[in-house]
Amino acid sequence: MSVQADSRGVLAASDTVSEDRALVHRVALRRKRRQLLLNIGIRLVSLAVVLGLWQIFGSNVDAAMFTTPWAIAKAAVVMIGSGELWAYLAPSLVVLAIGLSMAAVIGVMVGLVLARFWVLDVAFGVYITFLYSIPSVALVPLIVLWAGFETTAKVIILFMFAFFPMVINTYQGVKNVDHKLLEVGRSFRCSEWQLWKNIVLPGALPFIVTGLRLALGRGLIGMVLADLYTAISGIGYLIVRTASTYQVDKMFVPIVTLGLLGVSLTALLRFVEIKVAPWTAAGNQD
Numbered sequence: 554m555s556v557q558a559d560s561r562g563v564l565a566a567s568d569t570v571s572e573d574r575a576l577v578h579r580v581a582l583r584r585k586r587r588q589l590l591l592n593i594g595i596r597l598v599s600l601a602v603v604l605g606l607w608q609i610f611g612s613n614v615d616a617a618m619f620t621t622p623w624a625i626a627k628a629a630v631v632m633i634g635s636g637e638l639w640a641y642l643a644p645s646l647v648v649l650a651i652g653l654s655m656a657a658v659i660g661v662m663v664g665l666v667l668a669r670f671w672v673l674d675v676a677f678g679v680y681i682t683f684l685y686s687i688p689s690v691a692l693v694p695l696i697v698l699w700a701g702f703e704t705t706a707k708v709i710i711l712f713m714f715a716f717f718p719m720v721i722n723t724y725q726g727v728k729n730v731d732h733k734l735l736e737v738g739r740s741f742r743c744s745e746w747q748l749w750k751n752i753v754l755p756g757a758l759p760f761i762v763t764g765l766r767l768a769l770g771r772g773l774i775g776m777v778l779a780d781l782y783t784a785i786s787g788i789g790y791l792i793v794r795t796a797s798t799y800q801v802d803k804m805f806v807p808i809v810t811l812g813l814l815g816v817s818l819t820a821l822l823r824f825v826e827i828k829v830a831p832w833t834a835a836g837n838q839d
Contacts, residue, residue: 660719726760
């Protein structure tokens with residue numbers, strides 16, 4: 554009888570623990586939903602205030618010098634409906650995709666190699682610092698001279714802008730990996746590949762994601778700059794063309810588009826970060 558009573562008590566205790574865990578889980582979900590709704594509400598109120606103040610201020614300024622959100626919205630409808638915006642945006646997006654992908658892959662590889670092998674770091678690290686210290690804009694005329702005015706030059710310019718944040722952040726991420734973890738891995742006779750796979754890359758991943766965000770912002774700058782220097786095409790040229798003809802409302806359409814593109818791609822990176830490495834986003838509030 555005592556054994557049966559003890560087993561019933563253990564089962565009852567386990568049921569209680571399960572119920573407590575389920576309750577804690579439900580409370581956490583409700584709290585997360587409330588926080589999400591609060592964040593959305595704050596952002597909507599902030600957006601309404603900013604647009605309202607912008608509309609009031611812009612209404613009192615000459616249309617040839619400034620514009621309003623309402624005028625931008627009407628111009629956007631016209632430019633989207635006619636296909637003008639997409640005709641200039643599409644070539645720039647192709648350049649952004651190619652250049653940013655190359656910068657991410659090559660930048661991560663270079664950063665990992667320099668950080669893990671001190672001989673290569675000593676030999677080539679100074680060149681990374683040297684090139685990063687040079688203003689990227691100063692090299693654009695040279696790139697145009699070498700590569701011409703077509704897509705190749707644009708990709709090189711964008712790559713140059715986005716490459717260095719990837720290298721530097723990846724390098725710092727590997728250097729910040731706890732050496733005690735590497736010692737434990739070696740004590741268990743882990744191979745170099747196992748150290749990279751299970752310790753180095755997971756430890757450096759937060760820095761790599763941060764590098765991607767920085768590279769994205771710099772890549773957008775490089776994309777517009779490449780359009781200005783290399784060809785009569787792309788979204789950068791659209792900005793210059795509309796500004797030179799004092800179509801300020803149309804000029805702001807590609808500018809706002811670039812801002813929305815940056816926000817959207819950053820949100821996509823955060824989503825990928827949560828899926829690939831949820832521990833890196835534990836402190837983020839969306």
